[in-house]
Amino acid sequence: MADEVILLDYWPSPFGMRLRIALAEKGINYEYKDEDLRNKSPLLLQMNPIHKKIPVLIHNGKPVCESLIAVQYIDEVWNDKSPLLPSDPYQRSQARFWADFGDKKIYEIGRNLWTKKGEELEAAKKEFIEALKVLEQELGDKSYFGGDKLGFVDVALIPFYTWFKGYETFGNLNIEKECPKFIGWAKRCIKIESVSKSIPDQDKVYQFIVEIREKIGIE
Amino acid sequence: MADEVILLDYWPSPFGMRLRIALAEKGINYEYKDEDLRNKSPLLLQMNPIHKKIPVLIHNGKPVCESLIAVQYIDEVWNDKSPLLPSDPYQRSQARFWADFGDKKIYEIGRNLWTKKGEELEAAKKEFIEALKVLEQELGDKSYFGGDKLGFVDVALIPFYTWFKGYETFGNLNIEKECPKFIGWAKRCIKIESVSKSIPDQDKVYQFIVEIREKIGIE
CATH class of the missing domain: 1.20.1050.10 (Glutathione S-transferase Yfyf (Class Pi); Chain A, domain 2)
Incomplete structure (x- = not known):
């Protein structure tokens, strides 16, 4: 089964951009959803109930919040291409x-x-x-x-x-x-x-x- | 050659305590140096020139700063015992x-x-x-x-x-x-x-x- 990857984001967010670049580096197709931060989607509130912030990476239904944590997750899951963190x-x-x-x-x-x-x-x-x-x-x-x-x-x-x-x-x-x-x-x-x-x-x-x-x- | 491990710390710091616990979990002997934060040691200023804060883990002469980053480092280097982060x-x-x-x-x-x-x-x-x-x-x-x-x-x-x-x-x-x-x-x-x-x-x-x-x- 193919991975389902969704990115909840807001286009000017430097934090969201990190995930977009990391996913592009790994060649991952994903669905991009631009949030209206004054009227957050039910999906955002459900996926990040703690901070209620973008970006959220949703991988096969499971959310990863906080941009640097999500970039590390992307690097660890799709580890066959373009390593981002050094191995040492x-x-x-x-x-x-x-x-x-x-x-x-x-x-x-x-x-x-x-x-x-x-x-x-x-x-x-x-x-x-x-x-x-x-x-x-x-x-x-x-x-x-x-x-x-x-x-x-x-x-x-x-x-x-x-x-x-x-x-x-x-x-x-x-x-x-x-x-x-x-x-x-x-x-x-x-x-x-x-x-x-x-x-x-x-x-x-x-x-x-x-x-x-x-x-x-x-x- | 045995590892040389030094911890620059200040005893009431909850951030320093994290490193002490992680090192204890791994069974690592280390030299503990309690800093006077109003009169920081030359070693602290040399090892953490950016933030000038404790804790600093010094492993074979090389510093690791920021407590959660140092705990991850400890977990990755001494990975044969008491894993702290899950493998998934x-x-x-x-x-x-x-x-x-x-x-x-x-x-x-x-x-x-x-x-x-x-x-x-x-x-x-x-x-x-x-x-x-x-x-x-x-x-x-x-x-x-x-x-x-x-x-x-x-x-x-x-x-x-x-x-x-x-x-x-x-x-x-x-x-x-x-x-x-x-x-x-x-x-x-x-x-x-x-x-x-x-x-x-x-x-x-x-x-x-x-x-x-x-x-x-x-x-």
Whole structure:
């Protein structure tokens, strides 16, 4: 029996994008369901009753929630193609560390870049660039965080790049000028088909941020 | 050559306790170094330059940071004894989910129980009990979250129990009355030697909370 794979997602979600890229890397066909987060579907509430959040991967009727956990699940179940986590336990631990770093730093601070002003914005800009510089150091001379090929950390981080036009415009910063190596990495990633076909372009996400800012009343 | 294992830790840390229990479960000898967090050691700053936090597991000179990542590392490296994560990918994803739930709910809310007053305290109490009831439902009729034996989720959650006297005293709540099944599980866990020898008793942590409250000026 063929696997039934459903992804409950919301198109601008960097967390959802991770699963789309991982599934594309593994060549898995799946049904994509875009959720209206102001009117969540009964299926989403049933499949993620604890957090009620997207993304949720539903594999043969069983849900996997939380994006990094779901990407690891995808990597473990479809382990015959495109391994994402390294096989060495130490390297695995480091990949998990950097993916977690992305969650703790990039997303949280990134939000401040398009919602805050004045001192709070300046602090966010400083912290954001510092975080990217730390990632540049970790990247070193490798093409990808995973080495020669896209890996777990790349899948975890590249979705945030789709938000960068919004970060730059409303945060008034030039990320490429500050962190050219990070942008070089991002540009390599989005040339890969599993990535390019799984994520929206920066203009589309920028327009989405413009609309949210209007809705929540940021001038 | 024998493995050199060092744990940089701080005795009341529930995150550090996770590593102590996991190492005890695997029967690994290690050097325990208790950090003074107001005057962190050069070794800690060198081994965790990013977050500068304990716990850090140092295995043959190489650091693993972030407690759940380190417990997984311990489980993967010393995989011949006391498996903590299940072997089935779906069960693994669920174990990771519940351990993450503990991080997101128990610790954050627990802190409010001994630092907040009035409405904020009441909200924290309600949320805390709700979170434990969710965990009780997940536990179901099993002896441990891991089934018949201590597993990854048990290792992740049981350290918080050492803080419960503080939660109860300053939060003015009776956790056993509200969540008897959760307390039943905790009491089973602390009878296990790998747990009992790795964690402080509730009175000692309570005294520690009393001192912190004095230091930060909570009446």
